[in-house]
Amino acid sequence: MTRRIVRTIVQVTTAAVFTFFVVFFLDRNFRVLPNALHEYLPSHHAGLVITDVTVTKCKSYNLFSSCALDPALAWHRVDKDLFLGQSLFSSAYLHVRRKREEELGPEDRVVVDVSVGRLNPAGKDDKGGKAEEQERWEARPAGLWVKRSSKRGASDSKEAVTGVDVLFGDDATEARPGWRIVGTSLLLDGGSSIPAAHVTIKRGGEQTVAKPVPRIGDNGRFKIMQLADLHLSTGVGHCRDYLPADWNGGRCEADPRTLDFVSKILEEERPNLVVLSGDQVNGETAPDTQSAIFKYAQLLIKHKIPYVSIFGNHDDEGSMSRAAQMDLIETLPYSLSKAGPADIDGVGNYYIEVLGRGHSDHSALTVYLLDTHAYSPNEKKFKGYDWLKKNQIDWFRETAQRLRKPHKAYTHVHLNVAFIHIPLPEYRDGKLTFVGEWKEPVTAPVFNSGFRDALVEENVVMVGCGHDHVNEYCGLSMQDDKPGLWMCYGGATGFGGYAGYGGYHRKIRMFDFDMNEGRITTWKRVEYGEDVDKRIDELIMVDAGRPIAPME
Structure with missing residues (x-):
């Protein structure tokens, strides 16, 4: 009798523990949360x-x-x-x-x-081994x-x-x-x-990690590649909305195809810096985030290209928080990524300086990177996505103003640009001058915290984002009836993310900086189709250090 009671207690306890595990740690599809x-x-x-x-x-x-x-x-x-x-x-x-x-x-x-x-x-061996x-x-x-x-x-x-x-x-x-x-x-x-x-x-012990200092080339040029929304997984991943439908006999593996595309453009464009503008990791399909991060990192390390990264709304939906990811990314070769100040909101609010040509110690180009977070903290009042917080904007203003004096030491026109993940509310302004295609609704925050105005006031001439995969335009925002700020989308790169809305060929955006003229030119490269070897929507957006309207 006693044994039967003990056995019953064990069975009931085991069932209770299993039920607790299912309720608290598994979703309705029996996946670990x-x-x-x-x-x-x-x-x-x-x-x-x-x-x-x-x-x-x-x-x-x-x-x-x-x-x-x-x-x-x-x-x-x-x-x-x-x-x-x-x-x-x-x-x-x-x-x-x-x-x-x-x-x-x-x-x-x-x-x-x-x-x-x-x-x-x-x-x-031939004798049977030792x-x-x-x-x-x-x-x-x-x-x-x-x-x-x-x-x-x-x-x-x-x-x-x-x-x-x-x-x-x-x-x-x-x-x-x-x-x-x-x-x-x-x-x-x-x-x-x-x-x-x-x-x-x-x-062995710790090894030296390559951290090259970005510098304008001897020809006065510098090229940035923006990789938006790679959506890498743990494992090869699942392709979404890919074209053509009969690719490779109908078989498409998301991550290998994404990285093959990136590798091809790296070798053809030979950028000096890569900006990873968020959603590098598709958190829902990346139960080991570290494995996903190493895929893009290994590719950039192999090509010996410095890179910086910020986070999107999906990066930390897997096994690692933003802070843990950045701790890892900071240690990798060629990564210039930084967590940024600990006392302001987000992880990845920082800037890097691109020095002038030769042996100059003066900055020629400043690249600002800010964390746009993920989902609205007040869904009832502001549905959708989060926004840049006041202390982030204050940090940006204070940093830009502090850098003004040393930037004046550069003998040519100094340029400032910025990258974020989630677009600013002004991206949905129908009065923008567009170059490229607007294919889907702009999923910017409902609340406008004023970052666009801060960018203009601190002489940032261009801001790039990702997030909306099939939007691939640059829009010119006016200021006092003059060109004030170019706002660009990167165009989605990864096959693990959506690309519907009538069909979309994955793209990568390039930025060419001609510091001799204070000029920025942008274009896109496509993964598949008749334009695969062409520059798409090539545009001079900045000249003599100022945003300009598109030329005919």
């Missing part, structure tokens, strides 16, 4: 040595099943569920065992290599193999593994210096719908 995911930024702790790596699995409905390992034995869990929260009943985690170097004992062995696969990585070589690789769950060394000084070797992490998707790639993905994906039984989990390792 973003706030149920852990944020994790791996780092090598100075003085700590990795002595083992393993994988644990557990059942979420079983109270007595746990993925935890004893922290007293120096086990550290990489807080990423290897099933990405998409397995209703199971979870799995990668664990790393670490010790301080001075605490290493005779029995401790330092990890010098990691691999993943069904077979022993040592393989066999036993001692085979014994150096130790099998762990999920196809994980670990090679450890007991040699003195192994922890100081360049071969010593100093960091272990997990990335996801068949197209997973590394962007961090010193890191590389090893072997195949982990051998898990989560099903084909869950992105594959890949182990990535780091060897």
Whole structure:
């Protein structure tokens, strides 16, 4: 009788815990909600040595099943569920065992290599293999193999593994210096719908990260590429509204096609700076945001092009907050992105200076970047999207006014431009002079906080945004019957985002700065169609440092 009562209590408790999990952590489609995911930024702790790596699995409905390992034995869990929260009943985690170097004992062995696969990585030679070589690789769950060394000084070797992490998707790639993905994906039984989990390792200590200073070329020119709305996923992603419908035999993988387009234009246009103007990550389809970020970062690092980024309304709907993403992005090679002041609203309010040609220390071009947030904090009164806050606009004004004096030291005309994600309310002004197409309603904030006026008053000549995917126009806003400010859309780049409204070929916007003349020219490049090798809607928008009306 007593056993029956205990068994009943266990069953009822298990059911209650499972119901709690479903109600609070899963939506109606049984997906793990973003706030149920852990944020994790791996780092090598100075003085700590990795002595083992393993994988644990557990059942979420079983109270007595746990993925935890004893922290007293120096086990550290990489807080990423290897099933990405998409397995209703199971979870799995990668664990790393670490010790301080001075605490290493005779029995401790330092990890010098990691691999993943069904077979022993040592393989066999024609004579059947060397036993001692085979014994150096130790099998762990999920196809994980670990090679450890007991040699003195192994922890100081360049071969010593100093960091272990997990990335996801068949197209997973590394962007961090010193890191590389090893072997195949982990051998898990989560099903084909869950992105594959890949182990990535780091060897040795910290490496120098390239952070080039942007500078006007010897010919007086500087070119910026704006990448708007990449909408990258964890895994290859799903194409939306793509043209033509019979592309690649009817098969379209969103992220590979997006990155192929970006790579092609990078190689043809050879920009000096890339501006990522928000929604780089499609949060709803990116349960591991880090894997999505590394895709675009690795491509830009490969081409050795400096880049800056701001966030859109979808970037932080995945597994990482804006702050956590920026912490990661700031550490990557060629990234000039910054979190900005901590005491003003948003993450990513900052500016960069493009120096004059040669060895000049004077700024020729200032690029302002501001966070336009996501959704309205007061939906009843102001439906739709958020707006730039007063303290952000105050920061922009104070910064611009402080920079005026040093900017006067530049011997040519100094230029100021800005980039945001969500368009300003003035983008919907029907009195604008348009170049390009207005294809969908402008989803700007209902509340106007006055940033357009601040831009004009502080001599910003152009502002670029994204957000509305198929709008691809530049509109000239007048000030006292004179050209005051050009407001441009980037045109959506990514195949993971919508592109309907009658059909849209993905585009990338370019800006060419001729500092000899104080001139800015813009055009778009298209991904597919008869205009694929042409400049579309080419426009001189600024001349002699001032916005001008379109020339016939």
